[in-house]
Amino acid sequence: MAKERKRRQPADAPPPGDDDEGRDHRREKKPRKERPDPVLPSQIKNKDKRKEVHAKLKREKKAQKRKLARERGQAAQRAVELGEQPPEKLVPRTIENTREPDETVCRPDDQELFAGNDADEFNAVLKQQTTPKVLITTCRFNSGRGPAFIEELMQVIPNSCYVKRGTYELKKIVEYANNRDFTSLVVVHTNRREPDALLIINLPAGPTAHFKLSKLILRKDIKNHGNPTSHKPELVLNNFTTRLGHRVGRMIQSLFPQEPNFRGRRVVTFHNQRDYIFFRHHRYIFEMKENKIASKDKKAKTSESKSQPEKQVICRLQECGPRFTLKLLTLQHGTFDTKNGEYEWVHKPDMDTSRRRFFL
Amino acid sequence: MPRTSVVESPGCPPLRALTTDILGLIKVVEARTKPAGVAKVVETWGAPDAPRAVLAASLADRAVDPVLAVARKNGVVELLNPLNGETLAGVNAAAGRAAPADSSAEEDPLATLHLFRRHALDSSMLGTFLACTEKGKAYVKSVAKENASSDMAVGPSSSWDVSNSGTVQFSSVDAGESYAMFGGKGIEVNLWDITSCSKIWSAKSPRGNSLQIFTAPWFTAGTFLCKDDHRKIVACTNNHQVRLYDTASQRRPVISVDFRESPIKAVAEDPNGHAVYIGTGRGDLASFDMRTGKLLGCFVGKCSGSIRSIVRHPELPLIASCGLDSYLRIWDTNTRQLLSAVFLKQHLTAVVIDSYFSTEELEETKSKQPDPVGAEVRKERKEKKNRTSEMDEDETRMLDHDDSDSEMHTSKRKKSGEKSKGMKKKSKKQQVA
Structure with missing residues (x-):
């Protein structure tokens, strides 16, 4: 008994400092039990005890959560049985849906936005006045996964060609590409035999975007990958909401031809989430498949099956081509010029004061 | 992970600023609340039209009939009423009369513009401006009011060549409005007498460094340091230097200070006669004391795009900066704190402050x-x-x-x-x- 008491003492005791004499403590014990325990596990000095209390708290929390979930589930079921509207599903609070309000987010009714779009550098390509023609090159020392990545990138972007960098300066290559009527220039930068940056330059005068490239997985490392055809791909740009995002989205859009070949069933996705742009390349197929769920209640099925075939159209995806993540570092006004360049947007460390602020 | 902490900007005192952008729009931003309030866009003038993009703007900031001049991409200088946005006159700077855009404007666009603050001699004149094209043709022109006889409208005018090679990137006129300074890529800072159209002084590039490496001149911004002295010039280079020239003593810079690593794009002087504010191509804003060449401090706060224009309010301790990040930001010069930021949707090219604005009249x-x-x-x-x-x-x-x-x-x-x-x-x- 005494032992137990001793052990319990530090747990129930108020934070060290206002520890009273033993007797007073024991006498006061009963009234204290009635009020909620204010002791946090982090305030306990004894590690074993702290662990124990922490585990107990965690267990309680988990049980509570499970209980609430069960209650919600039961309520929903009851509502369904009674034929009522089921209660609304709770939406988890994520960093994205608690994003800080941003005045730069584009609104669909903004006339100035459309006027700006008509005046920007990508307009000629996006209005199909010119066909995009992309030149792909590398940094000076290109090896490792760089060449393989470029090979796959050339399959992704139609009408693109690779030019060996040699020892030319990038400004010279921009000039070269301008003379040959290229509309964009993509530079894959490798560091330690690993592609780590992507530079997209819109030509002849357009902005230059510098992306960090990470999480590169090449086609052969993707399980059950498919091989893309040479059809013009469809393009999916997700979540480019702000002005800056809109501009970057348009820039990426201008790399691809604007009339996709739907027969090819090829999709290229740029999905923006929390300022990271995820690239995926898929083939899709629509297939007819038997509906398995319908077999459960036979009566309903038999009545329906006479009028309808018990088949359902499903879509299947097969990933092909590289998988990587981009993060915008800078957007420069004009073509590549690090020394004299003017930036439209630079990521600066003092902008990172909140996890809930995004720029794209 | 940093916790979210929102520092409320304290708001700025009553203020009226006009910004111009690459779509040719002119936006009026006003802060109306008396002690301190949020600045908001009040009015937008003009229709979005890219060929009429505004390249430079200048305000004759006076109590009686102020005039705003904007230089458009098609070579037209427009004079507007900054109170209601009425177009008073449009003059083609090169051709000499109110003519539509011609091809010369495309290859040689206007680079700088200054509208003279002093009143014209007779009342039929709207104002006189000094404009300079990129290839170095400077024009001084007077514009008459619309109702005056049209052909005679363009009054005393003169033009001269600032330089034969290089591109002019900035010009500045001193407070007395009798001297103008030009500079640019491949052009050393020049000081001109406007009345006689003669070059008074030109700078000499500094000596090569210890390796005898010589950098070609490339000036991106400049201003006269003091109000009552046209001989002290602050010029900023593309090579991220802030230089002080004293035309009375020598042709080489008196002080030259480096600031970070991106070209300096804008500079504004303080009426106290020794401080300047500079803005760079990466969106850094700082103030320098040009007596010693010391950095007084940086204006920190999420400014992420190149700064194109800075203006100092003539009375209040405020500066306004704008640039490619499409924000107009208003800063306190004493505390160097951001007072207010207004998102204006387009790349901004110039900002001017109407200092005679007050809320009572409103x-x-x-x-x-x-x-x-x-x-x-x-x-x-x-x-x-x-x-x-x-x-x-x-x-x-x-x-x-x-x-x-x-x-x-x-x-x-x-x-x-x-x-x-x-x-x-x-x-x-x-x-x-």
């Missing part, structure tokens, strides 16, 4: 809502205000009007020279002390 006009009288009231008030506050300046102005043109300038120059000498002595004494 309320008055509101009470008398749809009337042209409000403006009149405002003007009268301002006149009064001006008279009381800047009595001596007005007097000089009046004198100027009476005198003939050439006389005025000579007298002014003398005055400024005397004044500056006095100032110099004083400053020396201070230094000794």
Whole structure:
């Protein structure tokens, strides 16, 4: 008994400092039990005890959560049985849906936005006045996964060609590409035999975007990958909401031809989430498949099956081509010029004061 | 992970600023609440049209009929009423009369513009401006009011070549408005006398470094340091240097300071006569004390795009900066704190501050809502205000009007020279002390 008491003492005791004499403590014990325990596990000095209390708290929390979930589930079921509207599903609070309000987010009714779009550098390509023609090159020392990545990138972007960098300066290559009527220039930068940056330059005068490239997985490392055809791909740009995002989205859009070949069933996705742009390349197929769920209640099925075939159209995806993540570092006004360049947007460390602020 | 902490910007005192952008729009931003409030876009003038993009703007900031001049991409200089956005006149700077855009504007667009603050000699004139194209053709032109006879409208005008090679990137006119300074890529800083159209002084590039490496001149911004002295010039280079030239003493810079690693794109002087504010191509804004060349401090706060234009409010301790990140930001110069930021949706090219704006008049006009009288009231008030506050300046102005043109300038120059000498002595004494 005494032992137990001793052990319990530090747990129930108020934070060290206002520890009273033993007797007073024991006498006061009963009234204290009635009020909620204010002791946090982090305030306990004894590690074993702290662990124990922490585990107990965690267990309680988990049980509570499970209980609430069960209650919600039961309520929903009851509502369904009674034929009522089921209660609304709770939406988890994520960093994205608690994003800080941003005045730069584009609104669909903004006339100035459309006027700006008509005046920007990508307009000629996006209005199909010119066909995009992309030149792909590398940094000076290109090896490792760089060449393989470029090979796959050339399959992704139609009408693109690779030019060996040699020892030319990038400004010279921009000039070269301008003379040959290229509309964009993509530079894959490798560091330690690993592609780590992507530079997209819109030509002849357009902005230059510098992306960090990470999480590169090449086609052969993707399980059950498919091989893309040479059809013009469809393009999916997700979540480019702000002005800056809109501009970057348009820039990426201008790399691809604007009339996709739907027969090819090829999709290229740029999905923006929390300022990271995820690239995926898929083939899709629509297939007819038997509906398995319908077999459960036979009566309903038999009545329906006479009028309808018990088949359902499903879509299947097969990933092909590289998988990587981009993060915008800078957007420069004009073509590549690090020394004299003017930036439209630079990521600066003092902008990172909140996890809930995004720029794209 | 950093916790979210929102520092509320304290808001800025009553203020009216006009910004121009690459779509040719002019936006009016006002902060109306009395002690401190949020700045908001009040009005937008013009229709979005990319060929009419505004390249430079200048405001003749005076109490009575202020005029705003904007240089458009198609070579037209437009004069507007900054109170209601009415277009008063449009002049093709190169052709000489109000003509539509021609092909010359495309290959040689206007680079800089300055509208003279002093009143025109006779009342039929709207104003006089100094414009300079990228290839170095400078024009001084007077614009008449619309109702005056049209062909005779363009009054005294002159043009000269600032340089034969290189591109002009900035020009600046001193407070007395008799000297202009030009500079650019491949052009050293030049000082010109506007009345006689002659070059007075030109800078010499600094000596090569220890490796005898010489950098070609590339000036991106410049201003006169003091109000009453046209001989101290601050020029900023593309090579991220802030230089102080003293035209009275030598042709090489007196002080040259490096600031970070991106080209400096804008500079503005402080009326106290020794501080300057500079903005760079990466969106850094800082202030320098040009007596010593020391960095006073940086203006920190999420400014992420190149700064194209900075203006200092003539009375309040405020600066406004704008640039490619499409924000107009208003800063306190004493605390270097961001007071207000307004998102204006387009890449901005220039900002000007209308210093004669006050909220009282606004309320008055509101009470008398749809009337042209409000403006009149405002003007009268301002006149009064001006008279009381800047009595001596007005007097000089009046004198100027009476005198003939050439006389005025000579007298002014003398005055400024005397004044500056006095100032110099004083400053020396201070230094000794």
